Amino acid sequence: MLLHDTRLALRSLKRNPILSLLMIVTIAVGIAASMIAMTVYSARAGHPIPWKEDKLFAVTMDTRDEGPPPPGLPLRNYEYPPFTLGYQDAMAVYRSDIPRRSVVMYRTGQLVMPERANIKPFYVPVRVTTADFFAMFDVPFRYGGGWPRAADTTAEPVVVISKYLNDKLFGGVNSLGREITLGGRQFKIIGVLDAWMPHPRFYDLSGGGFDLPEDAFVPFEWVRAGKMFPQSISCVRRTSRVVNFESLFTEECLWLQSWVELADSAAHARFQDYVDNYVRDQKQRGRMPRPLNNRIVNVSTWLDMNNVVGDDTRMQVIVAVAFLVVCVLNTVGLILAKFLSAAPIAGLRRALGATRLDIVRQHLTEVVIMGLIGGALGLILSFGGLRLLHALIFSRGLETSDNPARLTLAQSFTHMDFSMLLLAVVLSVLTGILAGIYPAWRIGRLAPATFLKTQ
Amino acid sequence: MEIRALVSAMWRNRTGPILVAAQVAITLAVVVNMAYLIQQRLETAAKPTGIDINNIFWVHLEAIDPEYNYEAAVRADLDYLNALPGVIAAATSNGTPQAFYALGLPFAVSPEQLDKEGAHVARVFMANEHYLDALGLELIAGRNFESSVVAPPAQDVPSGIAAWAPEVIITKYMADKLFPDGNAVGKPLYVGLVNRSSTVVGVVKLLQGAPMPDEQFALSNVLVPMIPPGPDSFYIVRTEPGRRDATMARVEKELADRVPGRFLSRIEALEKTAAQARFTFRSSAIILSVIGVFVLAVTLVGITGLAAFNVTTRTRQLGTRRAIGARKFHILRYFIVENWIITSVGALVGCALALAAGIKLSTTYALPRLPLYFLVAGVVAIWILGLLAVVVPARRAASISPATATRTV
């Protein structure tokens, strides 16, 4: 039966080659546009660490001034607290023993002085962090490991470096125990990471979320010991006064990310209480004038709050789907035209004994086949489109970097994985069915006599 | 021609027209809003900067020697750069405009105003007496900084900012905002975070800090006379037209080695920096416009397809119409009017869709509401393109021989 239907369908497709081609191309471009948009979307909307969804939480507190947002600032979601903490508050979080693990950290840039003369000194992004970072975010190690908590308070000169830095400085060999010069000081390498690219880089989204992790990690106390100035800092209160480096620790300036790992929802509730109580206490001291607004959020919510997907990406999906709808409407029109013009043939079949269901099924088969061909073509088009997108947009600036992870990062935006392929197949069949169901029904509904009578 | 008969005939076979009208509606909504978004972005990208972008480059040096004498090096470098043939001016700063780099500080006329009305946040660029020339900025009131007022480098950024300076130069945009009665020159300007006041000594006509749609963000800029804290140096160099690349090459070769203990980490034409800053929002506008063009194309194909289908199925009645006296023109007109009605119904629905989408768009992107002339232009464009799409099948219809009436059975 299926074979018979397929044969009829193919014959019918061949009967109006231009019309069939037009429909297939229409479906193909519609699917291609949707696939391209959704691929880029899914690359941005992915969850970087799903297995810790109910364990990892970003900590925020509303430390801002009272009143409405400053005039002229087109801030979206002004109801969210700032995404970073000041030193004093981050430390208060860090002191709590409710979380299993707790990280306070920030990003800085430091100069690396290679020992080999043929490499020029270069800047690397450095994360100054407390010890739990590696265990908390499941960072994979190639060699060695992180540092003990004690090292955080004593500014021990130890460092964990990325695979890239190890490749660059030491040719990828086990470099544990060797030293590197970072910001003018010697650090002993105690750990080398394996390839690691959380996507998006959820733990610090300040650069938009799609950047590589840092290349060196040093204990937190180095903030003072090394005067490692944070890459971004914002002072949120009118009364804040920055006079020197020490102001980082004393003023209402935000520059620290704070994350906790909580055992269960009870721990979450207790921790929320802890933070709320801390803020209430601070209010007594005249700080934090806004109503309680401390959000301790899991990774998904955190990504949402930070609008990691981005308006443009979302807009592209909306527009692409609208495009697909137009393509489907278009195909419905063309298919209807085609079916109606071949109605006498269908009428003849019915007169010869085909049931209404036979007619509907035969026409639907034709459309689904067309949808599949269109989908296959659309898939090819979307591969091409994604490559083009990569070449024109995402690969920009790659040539200035010698870090191969950059290329991987760039490619991840235009990479179609298996689930996307599956989606393409589903989409094309669905498109075919959606486009064909009405015309097939119309043809099936016509009484046989009307076919034969017309013209 | 009787519109009523035409409409009722159309209504009898309404599926095709409804499908096309729906396509037109969605297309109008998509295309109008995309066009608006793109126009906004391209306009933002093309806004004047006040800077002589094409003749400027910047250079960044990293110090590696702990004994490196930053202050002396800056003095020597500036002397060297300013003396280079073809160089109009070279200045040192904490970063270049057009790069989204931002040291933002809260400003107000007085502490009271800051408390009451909130801050006017502005980008701060450290400048010396050559800065205006090095960027090609036009001073429209007051005067430039004297070299004596330029503060020596501080320990680090916070202490530098904390020390602040007695004088500032601001943009006209900011002057108009903060001193609406005019004449900002000579007035005090209060800086929130460091709790200080400086005198406005000059006003520059235009300085776009970064290409952003929001004028407040783009045009609120303050120049403060101080050498940025070391030990890394950053210079902005402006050359005579046509001599930028040669000068860049020379600087790249010579500059770093003039003082030991450092290296040149980056040198770049400001043109490139500026293009890079515009790239992201420009590129996504391009993606959107490509999709928009496709939507339009598919809809036009839909219009042509429907008309062509109608020509085929109506061959006999068209021949009959010709036989009973319709001129070619009447047939042409029939198809054009029919199509015009379909596109107009679609456009009408499309207008509603477009406005609804426009509201969403403007809240998402903090844009002004979709202007009505965009909608009007969209409808007119749909009319014209729809007309073009139907012309070919309509002409085919008009060329059907009247003899068809007796020949087709």
Next chain:
Amino acid sequence: MIEMNNISKVFRTDVVETHALRAFSLRVEPGEFVAITGHSGSGKTTFLNVAGLLEEFDGGTYHLEGQDVSRLSDNERSRIRNEKIGFIFQGFNLIPDLNIYDNVDAPLHYRRMPAAERHKRITAALERVGLSSRMKHLPSQLSGGQQQRAAIARAICGSPRVILADEPTGNLDTTMSEQIMELLQSINAGGTTILMVTHNPELAQRAHRQVHIVDGRIDQIHHFGTVQRASAAAGASA
């Protein structure tokens, strides 16, 4: 009324040249009812098409009401068809998307006639063919005979000088054919010239004249009667 001299018409396709009309000469007087007969493929329809300005011819001259129509533009030909000629087809050729009223209205549209005048004529024409009660029906909702009567209403409502009918009864049974024939005769009695192609010898004999075509040429002409004045004919056909 119609004066054809030496008309020839050739259809050329890739393979063959068909001489559909050869040295075809015919004169039709005003008010005449001429039946055209001939075997299939003999050129009857071609003659009618040429006479009705639906097709151009290749050689010879053709005067319609004294006007040379061989060198008219497409627009002028359309105007003449619209004002002077009414067509009745074997397949009725009503416009399926329009109701009967609008179908009859169609030719009037192409000459800018005021709405009131149009309405008067349409109702009169439909009255005449006995379809007043079916004005709002679609063609598909009528029987073949009714459709053909509607087509006749459409042909006469513009008061043409001549009506060209190509096998108007070809798709109808005998009773229906009879009705249509009577209708045509009464129209002819009103002074309208009628040229009718038919295969039916009985019907052909009810015309004034029968022109028999063989192979694109006039083979024989039979005279059955002469044109009478309208007033006298009115009673005869009833």
